[in-house]
Amino acid sequence: MELISEVSCGAWLRERVGGWARVGGVAGAGFEAYARILHPVPVHREDLTVADRWGMHPVLEEGRWPWSRVAARQGLTMHPLVQWNRLADLHQGVDFADGWRVGQSRDGALDVDLLAGLTRHLREATRSPEQLVVGIWAGWGELTGSTVVYAGEDDGGKETDAEAEADARMRLHLEEQRTSVAPDVAAAVRRGPLLVLPGREYVLLATDCDELADETWPHRAGIGWTSVFDGPLPQLVWPADHAWVVASEIDWDSTIVAGSRALVDAVLADGRFEAFEVEEGSDLTWEGDLVNPPRAGWSAGP
Known part of the structure; x- marks a missing residue:
């Protein structure tokens, strides 16, 4: 360039x-x-049964999800004007009970x-x-x-x-x-x-x-x-x-x-x-x- x-x-x-x-x-x-x-949004899954001295959990896997996967897990609706701040907290993302943590787009x-x-x-x-x-x-x-x-x-x-x-x-x-x-x-x-x-x-x-x-x-x-x-x-x-x-x-x-x-x-x-x-x-x-x-x-x- x-x-x-x-x-x-x-x-x-x-x-x-x-x-x-x-x-x-x-x-x-x-x-x-x-x-x-x-x-798409970054995601990772943590082992919630283990924590280090700072209370952090080891990461088992990482990836990238489409918004639709985050929406489906919460019963929310995908549509042309969907906004991320309706699918996840703008600062904290969203945490799921199975250890998956969704970051920010x-x-x-x-x-x-x-x-x-x-x-x-x-x-x-x-x-x-x-x-x-x-x-x-x-x-x-x-x-x-x-x-x-x-x-x-x-x-x-x-x-x-x-x-x-x-x-x-x-x-x-x-x-x-x-x-x-x-x-x-x-x-x-x-x-x-x-x-x-x-x-x-x-x-x-x-x-x-x-x-x-x-x-x-x-x-x-x-x-x-x-x-x-x-x-x-x-x-x-x-x-x-x-x-x-x-x-x-x-x-x-x-x-x-x-x-x-x-x-x-x-x-x-x-x-x-x-x-x-x-x-x-x-x-x-x-x-x-x-x-x-x-x-x-x-x-x-x-």
Whole structure:
């Protein structure tokens, strides 16, 4: 990827966005159809019969669930405007009696493997798959240098193998972090040029469908990824012919694909995605879910 210094290439999108928290307001108005892809959530299962000196339970397995699995376990309803804050507590997630613990969905970005899978459909829906623009929000801590990592303090106890491994990983991350953001990207974040849209500013990078289809690209892009921790991912992607837009608003736990009827149908039919068709004016605020009741507790039954 290469930094784009001529940010006027995003002027066309600026003219089509602005309805805050509405699908078209973020992804751009005037497209034929829109799909909403829900970001899957991290989960792990703990052995509740065993606890360490801090009361932590060993993890037996880890994975990633679609929202529908979390909803089904609680008798809640999936629908196009479902909101994660109706399926799980925004801070605590949701715990199940069988040891499964559900974390939080990733706000602001589609997981890199899902973006790679989506690229197959995006390629077929544009005449310029070799000319893509990626927009990354300029406020990510990895880009601004404001991300703070706290190392654990010695409590006088003997360090376990797991703790020693975690300390080693953290040292490696801190070493790599110094060079994880490319100099020109860091300079653009500080001084511009940035694409300015309502309430958001973006660094623009040039790429193509082949690069986005390779899940390893973020490690080479100079956007704050290290071998230990992931960094930012795109909030915007569009081709030179403006045939579609992929938009992951930083405060949303879902990604919008705006484009042709054929593109949206392909996304909806792809089993890799938990996706719903939405309308240009659909409300994706936390209160946009009018089907499931506001969440009252932090835990659920089996």
